[in-house]
Amino acid sequence: MIKKVEMLITERRIIALDTVELTLKNRHISQTARPGQFLHILVEGQTLRRPLSIAAIDKEAETVTVLFKINGSGTKKLSEYQKGMYLDVLGPNGNRFPIENDDKTILLIGGGIGVPPMYFLGSHLVNQGKKVISILGFQSADHVFYEKEFQALGRTIIVTNDGSYGEKGFVTDALLMIDDFDCYYTCGPIPMLQAVTAKLSDCSGFISLEERMGCGIGACFACVIPTNDHCGYKKICKDGPVFHSKEVAL
Structure with missing residues (x-):
């Protein structure tokens, strides 16, 4: 159920180039949010809210973690919010990833700011006893984040466009390094999703759109x-x- 709530910023971190992580506290959203859903956040001075995918929840602490990249006036303003301030939020919004199935090995493919929802999903899958393999694509070494977090879930391949970190190329190039999986989930920019779905046209999969x-x-x-x-x-x-x-x- 979507609610309009105030969320307290309990932590704020710069985790990569122009990439901000916010930890927000609210009981309703922390207890009801599911992998794939997002928060719709009102930023002071902006007409439209900003949709941010959920990267993690902590039900005991009643917190929700979101990440965003600074790429305009709205996200620049949001990046200036500090710990102790409140955000006007609608959530949790949208539908979730369908994960109630017998698949045992899951491939996660995230590109840029499409990586955060893959982490929420991957954490949930591992808790269900699934095997998780992750391919994460970034522009360069300066943009890489959550590598250790994903490695804790399972095998993780990092790809950068310029080859400054991990493998050089695109996430589709790294598919050649994966032997077998039952289903894939992916989130990222449209060109990446087009390339992934074309490459994996014979596979069962789900996409999340930005x-x-x-x-x-x-x-x-x-x-x-x-x-x-x-x-x-x-x-x-x-x-x-x-x-x-x-x-x-x-």
Whole structure:
């Protein structure tokens, strides 16, 4: 159930180049959020809220962790919020990753700011006894984050565009290093999702879309995407952000 709440910033960290991690406290969201969902955050001076994927929850501490990259005036303003301040938040929003199945080995593929929701999902899968393999793509060494956190979940391959850290290339290049898996989940920019779904067209998978949004609850049509069956459109904020890899046209 989506609620409008105030969330206290309990921690703020710069974890990579232009990448900020916020830990936010709220009982309702920390107890109800599921992997794949996001928070819709109001930033002072901005008309539209900012959708941020959930990277982790701590039910005992009643906290939710989100990450974002500074890439505009809104995220720049959000990066200036400090520990002890409050945020106006709608959440948890969107649908979640479907994970109630018999798959034993799961491949996670995250690119840039699409990495955080993969960590929330991976932590949940490991707690279910699943084997997790992760491929994480970044622009360069300065942009890499959460490597140790993912390594604690299972085998992790880091890829950078310029080869300054880990393997050189794109996440699709690293697929050649993976022998076998039952299902994949991926989140990142559209070109990456297009390349991944094309490369893994014969595999079962789910994608999570990053998108600018208006209302964030399905009342407007600011974040629609056409379906592959040519029967209309899906709203990313309400019907997504998670879709089956063959459900929507990227």
